[in-house]
Amino acid sequence: MKKWSWDTFFDAFPMVVQGLGITAGLTVACFLFALIFGFFWTFMQRIPIKSVSWLIRWIMEFIRSTPPLVQLFFIYYAFPSVPVIGMTLSPFTCAILGLGIHFSTYIGEVYRSGIDGIDEGQWEAAKALNFSTRKKWSTIILPQAIPPTIPMLGNYLIIMFKEIPLASTIGVVGILQLAKNYGAQHFNYLEPLTIVALLFLVLSYPSAILIGKLEKKMNRRFDKKEPSGSKPIPEGKGA
Template sequence: MNTNNWSWETFFEAFPIVIQGLGITAGLTFACFLFSLIFGFFWVLVRQIPIGFIRGCIIWIMEFIRSTPPLVQLFFIFYAFPMIPGIGMTLSPFTSAVLGLGIHFSTYIGEVYRSGIESVDKGQWEAAKALNFSTGKRWTKIILPQALPPTIPMLGNYLIIMFKEIPLASTIGVVGILQLAKNYGAQHFNYLEALTIVAILFLVLSYPSALLINKLEKKMNRRFDKKAPSGSRPIPDNKGAVM
Protein backbone atom coordinates (compact mmCIF):
# COMPACT_ATOMS: atom_id res chain seq x y z
CA MET A 1 0.00 0.00 0.00
CA ASN A 2 1.28 3.43 -0.91
CA THR A 3 1.70 5.45 2.29
CA ASN A 4 2.90 8.63 0.62
CA ASN A 5 -0.08 9.62 -1.51
CA TRP A 6 -3.77 10.07 -0.91
CA SER A 7 -5.85 7.02 -1.80
CA TRP A 8 -9.60 7.19 -2.22
CA GLU A 9 -9.69 3.41 -2.06
CA THR A 10 -8.17 3.55 1.41
CA PHE A 11 -10.53 6.36 2.40
CA PHE A 12 -13.67 4.39 1.48
CA GLU A 13 -12.23 1.27 3.06
CA ALA A 14 -11.51 3.03 6.35
CA PHE A 15 -14.71 5.08 6.50
CA PRO A 16 -17.15 2.32 7.61
CA ILE A 17 -14.59 1.16 10.18
CA VAL A 18 -13.98 4.57 11.71
CA ILE A 19 -17.63 5.62 11.73
CA GLN A 20 -18.47 2.63 13.95
CA GLY A 21 -17.05 4.62 16.84
CA LEU A 22 -19.32 7.61 16.27
CA GLY A 23 -21.94 6.25 18.66
CA ILE A 24 -19.37 5.93 21.45
CA THR A 25 -18.00 9.42 20.77
CA ALA A 26 -21.44 11.02 20.71
CA GLY A 27 -22.66 9.03 23.71
CA LEU A 28 -19.60 9.96 25.73
CA THR A 29 -20.05 13.62 24.80
CA PHE A 30 -23.63 13.75 26.07
CA ALA A 31 -22.83 11.67 29.16
CA CYS A 32 -19.98 14.04 30.10
CA PHE A 33 -22.11 17.09 29.36
CA LEU A 34 -25.05 15.83 31.42
CA PHE A 35 -22.72 15.05 34.31
CA SER A 36 -21.14 18.52 34.09
CA LEU A 37 -24.57 20.19 33.98
CA ILE A 38 -25.61 18.43 37.19
CA PHE A 39 -22.26 18.73 38.97
CA GLY A 40 -22.08 22.41 38.03
CA PHE A 41 -24.90 23.04 40.50
CA PHE A 42 -22.78 21.42 43.20
CA TRP A 43 -20.11 24.10 42.79
CA VAL A 44 -22.75 26.82 42.95
CA LEU A 45 -24.21 25.40 46.16
CA VAL A 46 -20.96 24.81 48.03
CA ARG A 47 -19.79 28.33 47.19
CA GLN A 48 -22.79 29.59 49.14
CA ILE A 49 -21.52 28.08 52.40
CA PRO A 50 -21.20 31.03 54.79
CA ILE A 51 -17.81 29.95 56.14
CA GLY A 52 -14.93 31.85 54.60
CA PHE A 53 -12.34 29.06 54.98
CA ILE A 54 -14.54 26.42 53.33
CA ARG A 55 -15.60 28.78 50.56
CA GLY A 56 -11.94 29.67 49.95
CA CYS A 57 -11.03 25.97 49.72
CA ILE A 58 -13.82 25.34 47.20
CA ILE A 59 -12.68 28.25 45.03
CA TRP A 60 -9.08 26.96 45.18
CA ILE A 61 -10.21 23.44 44.17
CA MET A 62 -12.13 24.84 41.21
CA GLU A 63 -9.13 26.88 40.10
CA PHE A 64 -6.88 23.84 40.47
CA ILE A 65 -9.19 21.74 38.28
CA ARG A 66 -9.44 24.46 35.65
CA SER A 67 -5.67 25.03 35.65
CA THR A 68 -4.80 21.34 35.28
CA PRO A 69 -4.86 19.79 31.79
CA PRO A 70 -7.87 17.46 31.39
CA LEU A 71 -5.54 14.81 29.98
CA VAL A 72 -3.64 14.70 33.28
CA GLN A 73 -6.92 14.40 35.16
CA LEU A 74 -8.00 11.50 32.93
CA PHE A 75 -4.72 9.71 33.58
CA PHE A 76 -5.02 10.27 37.32
CA ILE A 77 -8.57 8.90 37.51
CA PHE A 78 -7.88 5.90 35.29
CA TYR A 79 -4.34 4.94 36.32
CA ALA A 80 -3.61 6.51 39.72
CA PHE A 81 -7.01 6.49 41.43
CA PRO A 82 -7.12 2.66 41.79
CA MET A 83 -3.70 2.79 43.52
CA ILE A 84 -4.80 5.15 46.32
CA PRO A 85 -4.65 3.22 49.64
CA GLY A 86 -8.04 2.42 51.06
CA ILE A 87 -9.89 3.01 47.79
CA GLY A 88 -8.53 0.64 45.19
CA MET A 89 -11.47 1.21 42.84
CA THR A 90 -10.83 0.41 39.19
CA LEU A 91 -13.03 2.30 36.78
CA SER A 92 -13.79 1.50 33.15
CA PRO A 93 -12.35 3.82 30.48
CA PHE A 94 -15.84 5.19 29.72
CA THR A 95 -16.63 5.91 33.37
CA SER A 96 -13.21 7.47 33.91
CA ALA A 97 -13.76 9.74 30.91
CA VAL A 98 -17.19 10.82 32.16
CA LEU A 99 -15.78 11.65 35.59
CA GLY A 100 -12.62 13.33 34.30
CA LEU A 101 -14.09 15.48 31.56
CA GLY A 102 -17.39 15.95 33.40
CA ILE A 103 -15.77 17.32 36.55
CA HIS A 104 -13.35 19.46 34.55
CA PHE A 105 -16.08 21.17 32.54
CA SER A 106 -18.44 21.37 35.51
CA THR A 107 -16.16 24.02 37.03
CA TYR A 108 -16.73 26.23 33.98
CA ILE A 109 -20.45 25.48 33.84
CA GLY A 110 -20.72 26.29 37.54
CA GLU A 111 -19.38 29.75 36.75
CA VAL A 112 -21.95 30.09 33.96
CA TYR A 113 -24.70 29.22 36.44
CA ARG A 114 -23.31 31.69 38.97
CA SER A 115 -23.23 34.52 36.43
CA GLY A 116 -26.83 33.77 35.49
CA ILE A 117 -27.95 33.73 39.12
CA GLU A 118 -26.12 36.95 39.92
CA SER A 119 -27.82 38.63 36.96
CA VAL A 120 -31.22 38.21 38.63
CA ASP A 121 -32.32 41.52 40.08
CA LYS A 122 -32.05 41.78 43.87
CA GLY A 123 -35.66 42.91 43.97
CA GLN A 124 -36.69 39.42 42.84
CA TRP A 125 -34.94 37.85 45.83
CA GLU A 126 -36.48 40.35 48.20
CA ALA A 127 -39.95 39.87 46.76
CA ALA A 128 -39.70 36.08 47.06
CA LYS A 129 -38.59 36.46 50.67
CA ALA A 130 -41.41 38.93 51.39
CA LEU A 131 -43.92 36.41 50.01
CA ASN A 132 -42.52 33.85 52.47
CA PHE A 133 -41.52 31.38 49.74
CA SER A 134 -39.64 28.30 50.89
CA THR A 135 -36.03 27.99 49.71
CA GLY A 136 -36.95 25.36 47.14
CA LYS A 137 -39.87 27.34 45.77
CA ARG A 138 -37.79 30.52 45.70
CA TRP A 139 -35.24 28.83 43.44
CA THR A 140 -37.62 26.86 41.22
CA LYS A 141 -40.31 29.51 40.80
CA ILE A 142 -38.35 32.76 40.81
CA ILE A 143 -34.57 32.53 40.48
CA LEU A 144 -33.80 29.65 38.10
CA PRO A 145 -36.50 30.50 35.51
CA GLN A 146 -34.81 33.90 35.15
CA ALA A 147 -31.19 32.82 35.62
CA LEU A 148 -30.96 29.82 33.27
CA PRO A 149 -32.38 31.01 29.90
CA PRO A 150 -29.61 33.61 29.34
CA THR A 151 -26.98 30.90 29.97
CA ILE A 152 -28.25 28.54 27.24
CA PRO A 153 -25.97 29.88 24.46
CA MET A 154 -22.92 29.65 26.75
CA LEU A 155 -23.83 26.11 27.75
CA GLY A 156 -24.19 25.23 24.06
CA ASN A 157 -20.72 26.56 23.37
CA TYR A 158 -19.31 24.39 26.15
CA LEU A 159 -21.05 21.36 24.64
CA ILE A 160 -19.24 21.99 21.36
CA ILE A 161 -15.92 22.51 23.15
CA MET A 162 -16.44 19.29 25.10
CA PHE A 163 -17.18 17.40 21.88
CA LYS A 164 -13.81 18.50 20.53
CA GLU A 165 -12.09 17.36 23.75
CA ILE A 166 -13.66 13.90 23.73
CA PRO A 167 -10.80 12.39 21.63
CA LEU A 168 -8.64 12.73 24.75
CA ALA A 169 -10.55 9.72 26.08
CA SER A 170 -8.84 7.54 23.47
CA THR A 171 -5.65 7.83 25.54
CA ILE A 172 -7.24 5.70 28.26
CA GLY A 173 -8.80 3.20 25.88
CA VAL A 174 -12.23 4.58 24.94
CA VAL A 175 -12.86 3.20 21.47
CA GLY A 176 -14.33 6.20 19.70
CA ILE A 177 -13.69 7.39 16.17
CA LEU A 178 -10.15 8.56 16.93
CA GLN A 179 -9.12 5.27 18.51
CA LEU A 180 -10.54 3.30 15.59
CA ALA A 181 -8.69 5.56 13.16
CA LYS A 182 -5.45 5.00 15.06
CA ASN A 183 -6.05 1.26 15.07
CA TYR A 184 -6.66 1.27 11.31
CA GLY A 185 -3.55 3.32 10.71
CA ALA A 186 -1.43 0.98 12.83
CA GLN A 187 -2.73 -2.09 11.01
CA HIS A 188 -2.26 -0.66 7.50
CA PHE A 189 0.71 1.63 8.17
CA ASN A 190 -1.32 4.52 6.78
CA TYR A 191 -2.90 7.15 9.02
CA LEU A 192 -3.67 9.89 6.47
CA GLU A 193 -7.09 8.81 5.24
CA ALA A 194 -8.32 7.46 8.59
CA LEU A 195 -7.44 10.63 10.51
CA THR A 196 -8.90 12.75 7.72
CA ILE A 197 -12.19 10.91 8.23
CA VAL A 198 -12.05 11.81 11.94
CA ALA A 199 -11.48 15.46 11.09
CA ILE A 200 -14.37 15.46 8.60
CA LEU A 201 -16.73 13.86 11.12
CA PHE A 202 -15.88 16.43 13.78
CA LEU A 203 -16.34 19.24 11.26
CA VAL A 204 -19.67 17.91 9.98
CA LEU A 205 -21.04 17.58 13.51
CA SER A 206 -19.54 20.62 15.25
CA TYR A 207 -19.83 23.33 12.59
CA PRO A 208 -23.64 23.13 12.14
CA SER A 209 -23.94 22.98 15.93
CA ALA A 210 -21.88 26.16 16.23
CA LEU A 211 -24.11 27.90 13.70
CA LEU A 212 -27.19 26.78 15.63
CA ILE A 213 -25.73 28.08 18.90
CA ASN A 214 -24.89 31.43 17.30
CA LYS A 215 -28.44 31.69 15.96
CA LEU A 216 -29.84 30.80 19.37
CA GLU A 217 -27.61 33.37 21.04
CA LYS A 218 -28.82 36.13 18.70
CA LYS A 219 -32.42 35.08 19.30
CA MET A 220 -31.91 35.15 23.07
CA ASN A 221 -30.23 38.54 22.87
CA ARG A 222 -33.16 39.96 20.88
CA ARG A 223 -35.56 38.47 23.37
CA PHE A 224 -33.87 40.02 26.39
CA ASP A 225 -33.37 43.34 24.61
CA LYS A 226 -37.15 43.54 24.27
CA LYS A 227 -37.76 42.63 27.91
CA ALA A 228 -39.05 45.13 30.39
CA PRO A 229 -36.49 46.86 32.63
CA SER A 230 -34.81 44.75 35.28
CA GLY A 231 -36.94 44.08 38.32
CA SER A 232 -40.27 44.58 36.54
CA ARG A 233 -41.01 40.90 36.01
CA PRO A 234 -44.21 39.86 37.85
CA ILE A 235 -43.77 37.59 40.84
CA PRO A 236 -46.05 34.57 41.34
CA ASP A 237 -47.66 34.27 44.73
CA ASN A 238 -47.62 31.12 46.83
CA LYS A 239 -50.52 29.70 44.84
CA GLY A 240 -48.80 30.26 41.51
CA ALA A 241 -50.87 33.27 40.53
CA VAL A 242 -49.09 36.27 39.05
CA MET A 243 -49.08 39.40 41.16
Protein backbone atom coordinates in the same frame (compact mmCIF):
# COMPACT_ATOMS: atom_id res chain seq x y z
CA MET B 1 6.25 10.82 0.78
CA LYS B 2 2.93 8.96 0.94
CA LYS B 3 0.28 9.99 -1.56
CA TRP B 4 -3.41 10.34 -0.90
CA SER B 5 -5.45 7.24 -1.74
CA TRP B 6 -9.21 7.36 -2.16
CA ASP B 7 -9.31 3.57 -2.00
CA THR B 8 -7.81 3.72 1.49
CA PHE B 9 -10.21 6.52 2.44
CA PHE B 10 -13.32 4.54 1.50
CA ASP B 11 -11.88 1.37 3.01
CA ALA B 12 -11.24 3.08 6.35
CA PHE B 13 -14.48 5.05 6.46
CA PRO B 14 -16.83 2.22 7.61
CA MET B 15 -14.43 1.20 10.38
CA VAL B 16 -13.94 4.74 11.71
CA VAL B 17 -17.65 5.61 11.58
CA GLN B 18 -18.40 2.64 13.85
CA GLY B 19 -16.95 4.63 16.74
CA LEU B 20 -19.21 7.62 16.15
CA GLY B 21 -21.89 6.24 18.46
CA ILE B 22 -19.41 5.84 21.32
CA THR B 23 -18.00 9.32 20.74
CA ALA B 24 -21.46 10.90 20.65
CA GLY B 25 -22.66 8.86 23.62
CA LEU B 26 -19.63 9.80 25.68
CA THR B 27 -20.16 13.46 24.80
CA VAL B 28 -23.77 13.35 25.99
CA ALA B 29 -22.88 11.45 29.18
CA CYS B 30 -20.05 13.85 30.05
CA PHE B 31 -22.18 16.89 29.34
CA LEU B 32 -25.10 15.66 31.47
CA PHE B 33 -22.69 14.91 34.31
CA ALA B 34 -21.16 18.38 33.96
CA LEU B 35 -24.60 20.03 33.92
CA ILE B 36 -25.61 18.30 37.15
CA PHE B 37 -22.27 18.60 38.94
CA GLY B 38 -22.05 22.27 37.92
CA PHE B 39 -24.86 23.00 40.37
CA PHE B 40 -22.71 21.54 43.14
CA TRP B 41 -19.94 24.10 42.51
CA THR B 42 -22.48 26.93 42.19
CA PHE B 43 -24.30 26.26 45.44
CA MET B 44 -21.14 25.42 47.39
CA GLN B 45 -19.77 28.85 46.47
CA ARG B 46 -22.89 30.42 47.98
CA ILE B 47 -22.29 28.90 51.42
CA PRO B 48 -21.99 31.87 53.81
CA ILE B 49 -18.89 30.38 55.47
CA LYS B 50 -15.93 32.18 53.91
CA SER B 51 -13.44 29.36 54.46
CA VAL B 52 -15.69 26.87 52.65
CA SER B 53 -16.49 29.14 49.71
CA TRP B 54 -12.80 30.06 49.40
CA LEU B 55 -11.81 26.38 49.40
CA ILE B 56 -14.38 25.58 46.68
CA ARG B 57 -13.12 28.43 44.51
CA TRP B 58 -9.54 27.22 44.95
CA ILE B 59 -10.48 23.66 43.98
CA MET B 60 -12.33 24.91 40.90
CA GLU B 61 -9.38 27.04 39.87
CA PHE B 62 -7.04 24.08 40.36
CA ILE B 63 -9.21 21.86 38.15
CA ARG B 64 -9.50 24.52 35.44
CA SER B 65 -5.75 25.15 35.52
CA THR B 66 -4.88 21.47 35.15
CA PRO B 67 -4.96 19.89 31.66
CA PRO B 68 -7.93 17.53 31.27
CA LEU B 69 -5.56 14.88 29.88
CA VAL B 70 -3.65 14.85 33.18
CA GLN B 71 -6.93 14.52 35.06
CA LEU B 72 -7.96 11.57 32.87
CA PHE B 73 -4.64 9.84 33.51
CA PHE B 74 -4.92 10.46 37.25
CA ILE B 75 -8.43 8.98 37.47
CA TYR B 76 -7.57 6.00 35.25
CA TYR B 77 -4.12 5.13 36.59
CA ALA B 78 -3.79 6.68 40.05
CA PHE B 79 -7.39 6.60 41.29
CA PRO B 80 -7.47 2.80 41.84
CA SER B 81 -4.28 3.07 43.93
CA VAL B 82 -5.91 5.27 46.56
CA PRO B 83 -6.27 3.03 49.66
CA VAL B 84 -9.71 4.34 50.60
CA ILE B 85 -11.08 3.71 47.10
CA GLY B 86 -9.16 0.75 45.75
CA MET B 87 -11.48 0.11 42.81
CA THR B 88 -10.84 -0.03 39.08
CA LEU B 89 -13.15 1.92 36.81
CA SER B 90 -13.80 1.29 33.12
CA PRO B 91 -12.22 3.69 30.60
CA PHE B 92 -15.69 4.98 29.69
CA THR B 93 -16.51 5.75 33.34
CA CYS B 94 -13.13 7.41 33.88
CA ALA B 95 -13.72 9.59 30.83
CA ILE B 96 -17.13 10.69 32.16
CA LEU B 97 -15.63 11.55 35.55
CA GLY B 98 -12.52 13.26 34.18
CA LEU B 99 -14.08 15.38 31.45
CA GLY B 100 -17.36 15.81 33.33
CA ILE B 101 -15.71 17.20 36.45
CA HIS B 102 -13.35 19.38 34.40
CA PHE B 103 -16.13 21.04 32.41
CA SER B 104 -18.48 21.22 35.39
CA THR B 105 -16.22 23.90 36.87
CA TYR B 106 -16.82 26.08 33.82
CA ILE B 107 -20.53 25.32 33.73
CA GLY B 108 -20.73 26.13 37.44
CA GLU B 109 -19.43 29.62 36.62
CA VAL B 110 -22.05 29.92 33.88
CA TYR B 111 -24.75 29.09 36.41
CA ARG B 112 -23.27 31.58 38.86
CA SER B 113 -23.35 34.37 36.29
CA GLY B 114 -27.00 33.60 35.53
CA ILE B 115 -27.93 33.64 39.20
CA ASP B 116 -26.00 36.85 39.84
CA GLY B 117 -27.95 38.42 36.99
CA ILE B 118 -31.23 38.06 38.86
CA ASP B 119 -32.54 41.41 40.02
CA GLU B 120 -32.05 41.99 43.75
CA GLY B 121 -35.74 42.81 44.08
CA GLN B 122 -36.61 39.22 43.21
CA TRP B 123 -34.62 37.89 46.17
CA GLU B 124 -36.15 40.45 48.50
CA ALA B 125 -39.68 39.74 47.25
CA ALA B 126 -39.24 35.98 47.72
CA LYS B 127 -38.04 36.62 51.27
CA ALA B 128 -40.90 39.02 51.99
CA LEU B 129 -43.43 36.47 50.74
CA ASN B 130 -41.86 33.87 53.04
CA PHE B 131 -41.03 31.45 50.23
CA SER B 132 -39.26 28.28 51.30
CA THR B 133 -35.71 27.77 50.00
CA ARG B 134 -36.85 25.02 47.65
CA LYS B 135 -39.76 27.06 46.28
CA LYS B 136 -37.63 30.17 45.92
CA TRP B 137 -35.03 28.36 43.82
CA SER B 138 -37.36 26.12 41.83
CA THR B 139 -40.04 28.67 40.93
CA ILE B 140 -38.30 32.05 41.05
CA ILE B 141 -34.51 32.00 40.72
CA LEU B 142 -33.62 29.08 38.43
CA PRO B 143 -36.41 29.64 35.85
CA GLN B 144 -35.00 33.16 35.36
CA ALA B 145 -31.31 32.33 35.70
CA ILE B 146 -31.00 29.29 33.39
CA PRO B 147 -32.55 30.47 30.06
CA PRO B 148 -29.98 33.25 29.46
CA THR B 149 -27.16 30.73 29.97
CA ILE B 150 -28.38 28.24 27.34
CA PRO B 151 -26.20 29.63 24.50
CA MET B 152 -23.10 29.48 26.72
CA LEU B 153 -23.95 25.93 27.74
CA GLY B 154 -24.31 25.04 24.06
CA ASN B 155 -20.85 26.41 23.35
CA TYR B 156 -19.40 24.26 26.12
CA LEU B 157 -21.15 21.23 24.62
CA ILE B 158 -19.34 21.84 21.33
CA ILE B 159 -16.01 22.38 23.11
CA MET B 160 -16.52 19.16 25.07
CA PHE B 161 -17.28 17.25 21.87
CA LYS B 162 -13.92 18.38 20.48
CA GLU B 163 -12.15 17.26 23.68
CA ILE B 164 -13.68 13.76 23.66
CA PRO B 165 -10.78 12.30 21.58
CA LEU B 166 -8.65 12.68 24.72
CA ALA B 167 -10.53 9.65 26.04
CA SER B 168 -8.77 7.48 23.46
CA THR B 169 -5.58 7.88 25.52
CA ILE B 170 -7.12 5.69 28.24
CA GLY B 171 -8.66 3.15 25.87
CA VAL B 172 -12.10 4.49 24.93
CA VAL B 173 -12.75 3.15 21.43
CA GLY B 174 -14.18 6.19 19.69
CA ILE B 175 -13.57 7.41 16.17
CA LEU B 176 -10.01 8.55 16.93
CA GLN B 177 -9.03 5.22 18.47
CA LEU B 178 -10.50 3.29 15.53
CA ALA B 179 -8.63 5.56 13.11
CA LYS B 180 -5.40 4.86 14.98
CA ASN B 181 -6.16 1.14 14.93
CA TYR B 182 -6.71 1.22 11.17
CA GLY B 183 -3.50 3.15 10.68
CA ALA B 184 -1.54 0.66 12.76
CA GLN B 185 -2.96 -2.27 10.78
CA HIS B 186 -2.43 -0.81 7.30
CA PHE B 187 0.42 1.65 7.96
CA ASN B 188 -1.76 4.43 6.57
CA TYR B 189 -2.72 7.20 8.99
CA LEU B 190 -3.45 10.08 6.62
CA GLU B 191 -6.83 8.91 5.34
CA PRO B 192 -8.36 7.60 8.61
CA LEU B 193 -7.29 10.70 10.54
CA THR B 194 -8.72 12.87 7.77
CA ILE B 195 -12.02 11.03 8.21
CA VAL B 196 -11.94 11.85 11.94
CA ALA B 197 -11.32 15.52 11.18
CA LEU B 198 -14.17 15.60 8.65
CA LEU B 199 -16.59 13.94 11.06
CA PHE B 200 -15.80 16.50 13.76
CA LEU B 201 -16.19 19.31 11.23
CA VAL B 202 -19.52 18.00 9.89
CA LEU B 203 -20.93 17.67 13.42
CA SER B 204 -19.37 20.71 15.09
CA TYR B 205 -19.80 23.43 12.47
CA PRO B 206 -23.60 23.18 12.02
CA SER B 207 -23.96 22.97 15.80
CA ALA B 208 -21.91 26.15 16.19
CA ILE B 209 -24.15 27.92 13.66
CA LEU B 210 -27.30 26.81 15.52
CA ILE B 211 -25.87 27.95 18.85
CA GLY B 212 -24.98 31.31 17.31
CA LYS B 213 -28.53 31.79 16.04
CA LEU B 214 -29.91 30.74 19.41
CA GLU B 215 -27.67 33.24 21.16
CA LYS B 216 -28.87 36.06 18.90
CA LYS B 217 -32.48 35.04 19.48
CA MET B 218 -31.99 34.98 23.25
CA ASN B 219 -30.27 38.38 23.18
CA ARG B 220 -33.16 39.90 21.24
CA ARG B 221 -35.61 38.32 23.66
CA PHE B 222 -33.95 39.76 26.75
CA ASP B 223 -33.28 43.12 25.11
CA LYS B 224 -37.05 43.56 24.81
CA LYS B 225 -37.54 43.09 28.53
CA GLU B 226 -37.72 45.78 31.15
CA PRO B 227 -34.48 47.43 32.30
CA SER B 228 -34.55 45.34 35.47
CA GLY B 229 -34.10 42.27 33.30
CA SER B 230 -36.21 40.11 35.58
CA LYS B 231 -39.77 38.87 35.70
CA PRO B 232 -41.67 40.21 38.72
CA ILE B 233 -43.13 37.79 41.20
CA PRO B 234 -46.94 37.71 40.96
CA GLU B 235 -48.60 39.30 43.91
CA GLY B 236 -50.62 37.31 46.38
CA LYS B 237 -48.51 34.14 46.19
CA GLY B 238 -47.10 33.00 49.47
CA ALA B 239 -45.43 29.89 50.74
